[in-house]
Amino acid sequence: MLDTIDVSEVMQTEPRTLRENDTLATAMEVLAQTRHHGLPVINAADELVGILTVQDIDRAWLDGQIQTVGQVCTRELLTAYPDESIGAALRRMSARDVGRLPVVARDHPRRLLGVLRRTDLVRAYDIALTRRAQLRHAAQQVRLGAFTDAQVIELSINADALCANKRVKEMAWPPGCVLVSLRRGRQMLIPRGETLLRGGDVLVVVTESAAHEHLLRLCRSSHNEAPA
Missing domain, CATH: 3.10.580.10 (CBS-domain)
Structure with missing residues (x-):
């Protein structure tokens, strides 16, 4: 841990x-x-x-x-x-x-x-326990969610992605998707509204399959057209 x-x-x-x-x-x-x-x-x-x-x-x-x-x-x-x-x-x-x-x-x-x-x-042990509890809570929320076509996907954020260097709350995420966790090196974080996304981060998202392409456009090169 x-x-x-x-x-x-x-x-x-x-x-x-x-x-x-x-x-x-x-x-x-x-x-x-x-x-x-x-x-x-x-x-x-x-x-x-x-x-x-x-x-x-x-x-x-x-x-x-x-x-x-x-x-x-x-x-x-x-x-x-x-x-x-x-x-x-x-x-x-x-x-x-x-x-x-x-x-x-x-x-x-x-x-x-x-x-x-x-x-x-x-103090490190306390931080690790808190993070594990947060992850369990997020996982429980996902299990209780009413997804009809849910899938869990991992998204690597490119350095020049649309969401890179933006806070979670600043992005237009697809309706109904849940950001479960964010992996940054060896750290495991719970994404919140104020969380700053960085190139190299890996997001774990629960979403319906129809929103997959929308999420990919957010996390890949900003030279691509922003999702509608």
Whole structure:
């Protein structure tokens, strides 16, 4: 179920960070203030270079030398990407028994976009449960609908389609059709009036066969004539 939620939906987008040249005393103060057990470490160019955990500080105190954050932080980083699923990130966290993952850009693995913590996984689970309940409700509505010639179809929206970059409420849908769900990558959404349709989205629609061509014209190239 968590494979339907992206990391970007629940990650902390403005995480507290430490600098390489911060002292361990400063780091301990920040950890105490935030009540976190680990924080990302960035350099003078604001690039991610490591993560400092309570365990790193404990080891540094045992050495008996006053050191900077950059000297003792963990630099072998386990990271996540904003467009990957929570399920994939959770499996990585569990395999290494870590409580947090810095979230970085795929095209710039040193650019910190956020942090995913175990506490965020609870919120992800709540979102997944809500979406599943919404889908069940929509399916129930479809089953109860009085369709005489009903069929369930999937429609891929072209980037230059008539409905692309339009809200659901702005389109003239065929009478009696029901937009059941919208798949966007790994996300499953319930289309509502304010939902913005995008190229690449896949709509699941219950409709009568007579409206099939009308729906195809809405979802394919806008160079085609709009349906009457």
